[in-house]
Amino acid sequence: MTEIRVQNLQKKFGEFVAVRDSSFTIPDGSFFCLLGPSGCGKTTTLRMIAGLELPTSGSIYLGGEDVAFKRASQRDIAFVFQLFALYPHMNVRRNIGFPLLCQGVPAREIRQRVEETAKLLRIDHLLDKPVSGLAGGDRQRVALGRAIVRRPLAFMMDEPLGTLDTEFRDLMCNELRQLHNRIKATTVYVTHDQLEAMSMADYIAIMNRGSIEQMGTPEAIYNRPASMFVAEFVGSPSMNLIHLPASLAAGSKWVELSGERIGIPETREGLIHENVVLGARPEHVRFDDNSKLRAKVLATEYLGTTQIVTVAVAEGQVKARVPAATKLRTGEHVGVRFASDRLSIFDKATGLAIRSVLHEGIAHG
Numbered sequence: 322m323t324e325i326r327v328q329n330l331q332k333k334f335g336e337f338v339a340v341r342d343s344s345f346t347i348p349d350g351s352f353f354c355l356l357g358p359s360g361c362g363k364t365t366t367l368r369m370i371a372g373l374e375l376p377t378s379g380s381i382y383l384g385g386e387d388v389a390f391k392r393a394s395q396r397d398i399a400f401v402f403q404l405f406a407l408y409p410h411m412n413v414r415r416n417i418g419f420p421l422l423c424q425g426v427p428a429r430e431i432r433q434r435v436e437e438t439a440k441l442l443r444i445d446h447l448l449d450k451p452v453s454g455l456a457g458g459d460r461q462r463v464a465l466g467r468a469i470v471r472r473p474l475a476f477m478m479d480e481p482l483g484t485l486d487t488e489f490r491d492l493m494c495n496e497l498r499q500l501h502n503r504i505k506a507t508t509v510y511v512t513h514d515q516l517e518a519m520s521m522a523d524y525i526a527i528m529n530r531g532s533i534e535q536m537g538t539p540e541a542i543y544n545r546p547a548s549m550f551v552a553e554f555v556g557s558p559s560m561n562l563i564h565l566p567a568s569l570a571a572g573s574k575w576v577e578l579s580g581e582r583i584g585i586p587e588t589r590e591g592l593i594h595e596n597v598v599l600g601a602r603p604e605h606v607r608f609d610d611n612s613k614l615r616a617k618v619l620a621t622e623y624l625g626t627t628q629i630v631t632v633a634v635a636e637g638q639v640k641a642r643v644p645a646a647t648k649l650r651t652g653e654h655v656g657v658r659f660a661s662d663r664l665s666i667f668d669k670a671t672g673l674a675i676r677s678v679l680h681e682g683i684a685h686g
């Protein structure tokens with residue numbers, strides 16, 4: 322049982338707060354992604370969980386025990402830096418077994434565990450081959466084998482696929498996720514790549530400037546972003562954020578754009594938001610000549626089955642993802658509609674979603 326529970330974790334470097342009062346729970350056996358832009362505190366958080374960095378304050382419960390101020394060697398966590406650094410002069414068997422050798426595990430046990438690991442990765446037929454002669458995919462599997470052979474309580478991975486080219490990354494993402502499905506060890510995976518996180522994670526925590534902005538399943542984060550930051554960070558092209566000219570009255574069920582009423586998720590009674598921002602994913606925008614909300618087509622980007630169409634409305638630019646077969650010409654005028662039940666609304670002053678379901682699907686604090 323390796324649930325990891327982080328409570329009010331804080332890290333300061335001098336006066337600078339790198340990680341601010343973070344709390345989250347990583348369920349046993351789940352694949353958890355820490356996602357955020359460069360410098361937001363992902364590596365620092367991961368290093369504190371692994372014991373490579375001491376927190377300024379806070380707790381880290383590993384299977385029920387607070388290990389926040391214990392040494393890394395007392396935590397049985399594997400920290401995977403890069404997945405592709407192998408010892409070229411050794412064969413597959415020795416590469417995989419190396420961490421056990423360093424730990425002083427007896428030779429017979431090493432042999433057995435290396436063979437088990439190789440079977441799991443389906444490279445047992447390559448055990449006595451030199452790694453220098455292996456194809457790329459097999460090399461990655463060997464590197465993975467070396468990371469998992471210890472069978473630690475949990476894995477920490479810091480952008481392990483960082484320097485791989487796109488095609489290889491996709492392959493390795495897939496490989497890693499399949500491996501996780503087989504061994505089910507709690508994994509914390511750091512990335513700044515939202516596609517990587519969305520495709521691999523059971524749960525994602527989005528960090529921004531040292532704070533956790535939202536936690537939840539990829540679906541919850543994509544469909545109900547808790548803040549404008551999350552809305553823009555996740556999704557490609559990102560969510561349209563349309564700044565509305567009017568304030569939003571308590572209990573409103575719609576907003577008005579160029580005389581067209583647009584249904585929105587009902588706001589909580591009693592709250593008045595001075596400046597609101599409407600959020601619409603490109604796939605929730607469509608063209609309808611009967612809409613009073615008029616737009617001019619600025620550009621189209623063909624993507625095979627769909628196309629991204631950029632249009633200008635009075636309030637700014639909007640991107641729509643529509644079927645590639647829809648015929649549209651640059652300069653043409655169209656009517657715009659939104660899928661009302663899929664919209665988000667944000668309070669411009671706080672940047673937070675109005676009446677959004679915060680931290681859904683995973684405990685917070």
Ligand SMILES: Nc1ncnc2c1ncn2[C@@H]1O[C@H](COP(=O)(O)OP(=O)(O)OP(=O)(O)O)[C@@H](O)[C@H]1O
Nearest residue numbers: 334337339357358359360361362363364365366513
């Ligand atoms: N040892 C240190 N001393 C001082 N500042 C540090 C130290 N380590 C990290 N920082 C600062 O803390 C902040 C968070 O750093 P961290 O490495 O955790 O970010 P990150 O999210 O992993 O970024 P990246 O995506 O670039 O790897 C950054 O502003 C960084 O400059």
Ligand SMILES: [Mg+2]
Nearest residue numbers: 363364365479
């Ligand atoms: Mg980092």
